[in-house]
Amino acid sequence: MNKKTMFLGVTALVVGAATLLPQAALAYRGDASVQGPNYTQERHEAMTEAFANKDYNAWKALMDGKGALNRITAENFPKFAEAHQLSLEGKTAEAAALRAELGLGQQNGSGMGQGNKQGNGQGRMNR
Numbered sequence: 001m002n003k004k005t006m007f008l009g010v011t012a013l014v015v016g017a018a019t020l021l022p023q024a025a026l027a028y029r030g031d032a033s034v035q036g037p038n039y040t041q042e043r044h045e046a047m048t049e050a051f052a053n054k055d056y057n058a059w060k061a062l063m064d065g066k067g068a069l070n071r072i073t074a075e076n077f078p079k080f081a082e083a084h085q086l087s088l089e090g091k092t093a094e095a096a097a098l099r100a101e102l103g104l105g106q107q108n109g110s111g112m113g114q115g116n117k118q119g120n121g122q123g124r125m126n127r
Contacts, residue, residue, distance in 0.1 A: 051081045071103045080104075 043062060050058040056077040063069050072080050083098035 051084050054078050054081050068102075068104055076102055 046058065046062055049055070050062060054077060056072075056074040059077065060069065068080070079098055080102060083095045083102070086092075086095035086098065
């Protein structure tokens, strides 16, 4: 096998992985029917209870410093819980509208930099 063929094969693998992996990692966001990477039955039940009770502190503890914590506060958590419930009911357009109001754009580039505070119009001043 010559070097050119090996180089093209490796390049194709890298491009394929770079294209497919981010989509797989983000596929669960906004779709309550898809299990995320941190899914366990215990965590799911605790999340369900936190949403049902609109218990921001319980939800926040389960998030372990990740996810939507940079946008969801105790004040707007009830709206976030409503978006979650709408998603469970299959009302994805309504859930997406609430998420957009909360600054949680979904899968179309309208989000706020995928959780790293980019795109919020405030740059590094918001850190």
